[in-house]
Amino acid sequence: MSFLKAFTKKxxxxxxxxxxxxxxxxxxxxxxxATNFLTFESIAGIVTVAAxxxxxxxxxxxxxxxxxxxxxxxxxxxxxxxxxxITATAGLPHIVGLLLALGAAAVIGLINxxxxxxxxxxxxxxxxxxxxxxxxxxxxxxRGFPVRYWGDSALLFALNGRFAxxxxxSAFWFLxxxxxxxxxxxxxxxxxxxxxxxxxxxAAKTLGIPINRVKIVNFILSAILAGLAGCIQFARFRSIxxxxxxGLELEAIAAAVIGGTLMTGGYGSLIGxxxxxxxxxxxxxxxxxAGAPSYWYQAFIGIVLIVASVVNIRLTRRWTSR
Amino acid sequence: MKKVLLLALLLSLVGSVxxxxxxxxxxxxxxxxxPFWGVVMKGMQDAADFLNKATGDTIKVAYFxxxxxxxxxxxxxxxxxxxxxxxxxxxxxxxPAAVDEPLRRAIALGIPVIAINVPDPRPAxxxxxYMFYVGGDEYLSGKRAAERMLSxxxxxxxxxxxxxxxxxxLELRAQGFIEVMTAAGVPAEKLVTGLDPTQAxxxxxxxxxxxxxxxxxxxLGSIDSAYVIQFLKEEGLTGKVLLGCxxxxxxxxxxxxxxxxxxxxxxxxxxxxxxxxxxLYLYNKYGFRPANDILTGPGFVDASNVHLVTELVKQxxx
Numbered sequence: 001m002s003f004l005k006a007f008t009k010k011x012x013x014x015x016x017x018x019x020x021x022x023x024x025x026x027x028x029x030x031x032x033x034a035t036n037f038l039t040f041e042s043i044a045g046i047v048t049v050a051a052x053x054x055x056x057x058x059x060x061x062x063x064x065x066x067x068x069x070x071x072x073x074x075x076x077x078x079x080x081x082x083x084x085x086i087t088a089t090a091g092l093p094h095i096v097g098l099l100l101a102l103g104a105a106a107v108i109g110l111i112n113x114x115x116x117x118x119x120x121x122x123x124x125x126x127x128x129x130x131x132x133x134x135x136x137x138x139x140x141x142x143r144g145f146p147v148r149y150w151g152d153s154a155l156l157f158a159l160n161g162r163f164a165x166x167x168x169x170s171a172f173w174f175l176x177x178x179x180x181x182x183x184x185x186x187x188x189x190x191x192x193x194x195x196x197x198x199x200x201x202x203a204a205k206t207l208g209i210p211i212n213r214v215k216i217v218n219f220i221l222s223a224i225l226a227g228l229a230g231c232i233q234f235a236r237f238r239s240i241x242x243x244x245x246x247g248l249e250l251e252a253i254a255a256a257v258i259g260g261t262l263m264t265g266g267y268g269s270l271i272g273x274x275x276x277x278x279x280x281x282x283x284x285x286x287x288x289x290a291g292a293p294s295y296w297y298q299a300f301i302g303i304v305l306i307v308a309s310v311v312n313i314r315l316t317r318r319w320t321s322r
Numbered sequence: 323m324k325k326v327l328l329l330a331l332l333l334s335l336v337g338s339v340x341x342x343x344x345x346x347x348x349x350x351x352x353x354x355x356x357p358f359w360g361v362v363m364k365g366m367q368d369a370a371d372f373l374n375k376a377t378g379d380t381i382k383v384a385y386f387x388x389x390x391x392x393x394x395x396x397x398x399x400x401x402x403x404x405x406x407x408x409x410x411x412x413x414x415x416x417x418p419a420a421v422d423e424p425l426r427r428a429i430a431l432g433i434p435v436i437a438i439n440v441p442d443p444r445p446a447x448x449x450x451x452y453m454f455y456v457g458g459d460e461y462l463s464g465k466r467a468a469e470r471m472l473s474x475x476x477x478x479x480x481x482x483x484x485x486x487x488x489x490x491x492l493e494l495r496a497q498g499f500i501e502v503m504t505a506a507g508v509p510a511e512k513l514v515t516g517l518d519p520t521q522a523x524x525x526x527x528x529x530x531x532x533x534x535x536x537x538x539x540x541x542l543g544s545i546d547s548a549y550v551i552q553f554l555k556e557e558g559l560t561g562k563v564l565l566g567c568x569x570x571x572x573x574x575x576x577x578x579x580x581x582x583x584x585x586x587x588x589x590x591x592x593x594x595x596x597x598x599x600x601x602l603y604l605y606n607k608y609g610f611r612p613a614n615d616i617l618t619g620p621g622f623v624d625a626s627n628v629h630l631v632t633e634l635v636k637q638x639x640x
Contacts, residue, residue, distance in 0.1 A: 036531045045524040052520050144357045146548070148572050162556075166527075233520060237552060239573065241545055243517050284521060288528035294514040295487065 015260035016272035018311040022258070022304065023279050030282065034289035042289065044166035046281040051174035052229045054277030056248060057255040058177050059225030061273040062185065063218040064256055067198035067265025068123040070219065072112060073226035073252060075134035077245035080105045080227030082138055085147040085240040094155040098231055105227025106220050108134060113219030117212040123219075131249065138242050146241035149234075159235035170232050174274075177225060182270035194218065199266025254301065255280050258308040267316060279304070343380040344409040346370075346602045348595065349400045350387040350439065351416040358591060359387060362439075364638050365595025373603050383599060393420045404428045410602030414439040415450065425450045434605050436598045439591070440491075441615070453611055456597045458589030458619030460491045464498025466620045467540055467566045467587060472506055474584065477538035477564055480510040481529060485522075485546040487514055492542045495568065499540050508538070515546050522549040523556070530557070538564040544571035547586070551577045570623060570631060570640045578628045589619030592639050 011017055030037045056073050063070050080101040087097030112130050116123045160170045185191040196204035197211040204211050226245075234240055259276030261268030283304065287297055348366055352359035363385045370383040386403060388395035397420050403411060404424060411428060415421060415437050429435055429451055441455040471477065480503045482496045496512050503510035513529055515522035526549070530536055539554075541547040547567040551574070554560045560582045567574045567586035577583035597616055604610040623631050623640075634640050 034532075042528075042531065045527050049521050049524045052518075143360070146544070146571065146573075237519050237548070239548060241548070243545065244519075246517055248518070281521075281524070285524055285528040288513075288525055289532045291532055294512070294525065297514065 012315060015267060015269040015312070015316070016275055017260070018308055018315055019259045019272050019275040019279060022308055022311075023275050023282070026279065026282060026286065026304075030286035030290060034286050035291075037286060037289050041166050042285060044164075044168075044171075046278065046285050047171045047174075048166065048168050049281035049284055050274075050277040051168070051170035052233055053248070053251060053255060053280060054174045054274055055170075055177050055229045055232070056226050056252045057259070057273045057277045058181050058270055059222035060249075060252045061256040061259065061261050061268050061270060062181055062194065063215075063222045064253075064261050064263065065185070065198050065265060065268040066194045066215055066218045067201065068116060068215055068218065069127060069253075070112065070222045070226075071124065071127040071249045072108065072130035072134060073222060074245035074248035075131045075138070076105050076108050076223045076226040077230035077233070077248060078138050078240070078242070079108065079134050079230070081230035081234045081240040081244055082142065082147060082242075084231050084234045085149055085238075088149045088151065088234075089147060094153045098155065098159075101231050102224055102227045105223045105230075109220035109223025110216065112223065113216030116219070117215055135242075135246070142242050144242055146239050148239045150238065156235040156238075160232045161235075168236070170236075173228070173232060174277075177228075178270050178274045185270055190214075195266055197265075251280060254305050257312070258305060260312050262312075262316065341378050341380060342607070343382070344603060344606055345382045345384075345406070346410040346412070346599055347383070347403045347406075347408045348385045348412045348438070348598065349396065349403050350385070350414045351391060351393075351396050352414070352439075353387050353389045353391075354385065359385075361638055361640065362591050362595035365592040365597075366599055367595075369596040369599035373599070377603075379603075379607070381599070381603060385595075393417045397421065397424060400424045404431070404433065407431070408433060409606050410434045410436070410598075412436045412438045412456070412598035412602070413452075415442045415452075416440050418442045418444060418450065422450055425452065434602060436601065438594045438598055453605070454601075455615040456601075456618060457594050457616075458591075459617050460494035461498040462617070463568070463587050463589070463620035464495040464500075464540075465502050466498075466622075467495075467568075467585075468499045468502035468506075468510075470585060470622070471538055471540075471564050471566055472502070472508075474564060476506065477503075477508050478535040479533055480508050480538035480540065480564075481533075481536055482510065482512045482540045482542065483515045483522075483526070483546040483550055484512050484542055485515050485517055486543070495542050496540075503538075510538075515549060517545065519549045519552070522546065523553045526550065526553045527557070530559075537562060538566075540566045540568075542568050544569040544574060547571065547577075547583075548573045551582060554582060570635060572635075575623075575628060575632055575635065578623065578625060579632075581625070585622050585624040587620045588623060588640060590621040590640075591618065593618040 036042055060070055083101040083104050084097045087100055112127055115126045160168055162168050193209045193214050196209050197214045201211050255276035256273050258279060259272030366383050370381045373381045386399040401424055411433055425435055435452040437452045437455040439457045442449040482499055484492055486492055500510045515525050539550055541550050554563055565583040567583050570586055570588050574586045631640055
């Protein structure tokens with residue numbers, strides 16, 4: 001009995017505990033109410049939605065643990081996808097286009113990071129400006145038109161082809177990114193630096209942790225992952241319109257917070273981010289399969305976000321006060 | 323040499339007595355960078371070029387539109403346009419409350435005003451007393467789309483994809499479509515697909531899982547059209563589902579050519595730039611005015627005229 005108690009205590013002290021419970025409840029709920037919810041096709045569909053969102057969420061989570069924000073990820077997704085699309089239509093090899101797209105994302109991330117660290121303007125503002133700036137550049141360059149590519153290649157398949165039923169390669173990239181980052185966060189010195197940078201920057205500084213460098217690297221990472229999601233999306237749809245990625249930043253932050261990451265930094269989990277993204281994808285499909293009018297989706301996500309945040313903060317308080 | 327110059331001067335003087343000069347402005351909520359409004363601007367310029375060539379009068383036209391959607395800037399632009407005392411104005415009534423005062427002032431000053439693209443939705447007595455409206459009818463577009471589908475066959479269930487919830491134009495299109503379908507005994511409803519293509523496709527898949535009998539889709543813009551076309555291809559549903567689209571884009575044109583889409587609706591916005599200039603000229607010169615609003619849409623692109631449209635899209639008419 002005391003073993004069980006100790007076990008549940010240990011479990012509930014994990015940041016991803018709240019989202020795990022929410023996920024389980026909703027999963028059972030949808031299994032009972034939604035038509036054909038428990039099928040391979042439907043689960044694969046949820047994973048496909050979660051994959052692109054989750055790759056972006058993973059980057060944002062990493063950055064949020066270091067105590068910063070990135071509202072520009074949606075625009076970065078658009079910029080990278082657009083560069084990939086334009087270079088492909090111009091006849092450049094796809095690998096070159098992909099590298100250019102990710103390179104551009106890295107540069108945007110670098111600018112975001114350097115601006116935040118050196119001006120000491122909150123990242124909320126800097127990346128909000130960055131979001132507007134790059135969305136504006138996309139609009140100006142495309143003059144509002146979508147960019148369409150009609151070709152094909154092995155690289156495009158490797159990014160987001162369909163390999164088993166509705167399951168896509170994007171799921172593989174999603175898992176790879178999450179587990180790689182989870183490993184770095186929990187098993188390496190850099191991971192400790194990230195927690196320390198977000199948890200107590202002053203203490204971290206006195207301990208000799210290069211907090212500015214940590215933040216800049218995390219900004220770059222967040223941007224590259226958003227860029228990767230843009231390229232993955234382009235690989236499937238072969239077209240990019242200028243609105244691509246709009247509103248994604250808030251969905252990604254919501255998924256990160258539902259996954260147990262605190263807005264204040266120093267606390268969070270990549271596995272939580274994974275579950276958060278899956279939960280968002282599940283609610284999307286589940287509500288429709290349960291026959292709920294689709295106008296209610298956003299309201300439902302709002303409720304989930306609030307409930308999850310309240311539960312998460314309670315759990316963290318209980319855990320840290322002991 | 324002097325004699326030639328003198329003669330030229332004399333001729334131009336005589337000319338200016340007989341040939342009139344007119345200035346017309348289009349003031350719109352749409353920025354010049356938006357491809358939709360690029361077509362309207364082309365229509366405006368083409369009408370002016372035509373009149374200049376055909377009549378011997380001088381017609382000057384200019385287009386004003388804020389770069390980013392801004393009602394304040396629109397009103398500022400409208401005020402400067404009125405201050406220049408043009409011979410005619412064509413204005414989009416996107417925000418009736420905001421343009422009400424300036425437009426009533428312009429009309430009181432004797433400047434002929436035409437509404438384009440978006441009319442004043444209020445009842446006739448409260449409406450801004452512009453001469454007439456040149457533009458599409460969103461509600462009618464939805465109705466016609468449904469009628470067109472029903473003329474091919476009666477679907478079992480129809481769905482309208484909406485990518486921008488709360489956009490009144492889109493909602494009206496959906497409403498017209500759903501009303502006609504419902505009256506014909508076909509269950510029809512809206513499905514929010516949003517802007518993200520990956521999510522949109524899973525939403526559609528979820529809907530088709532819930533309602534496998536769905537066999538008609540009406541899309542409300544080029545963004546959701548592209549996703550729906552991809553969805554039908556990936557699921558092998560092309561040919562089984564009646565597809566009607568809105569707006570003309572590369573994807574939609576190709577889908578019509580391939581037989582995936584039945585039609586797409588256009589409001590033929592070229593005419594929203596062209597017709598006001600012609601009518602403002604006719605009104606200024608001869609006092610002519612049409613008895614009714616001029617509806618430029620719904621215009622249909624289908625298998626019968628798609629070859630024509632493909633070429634005209636490249637030339638900027640669609």
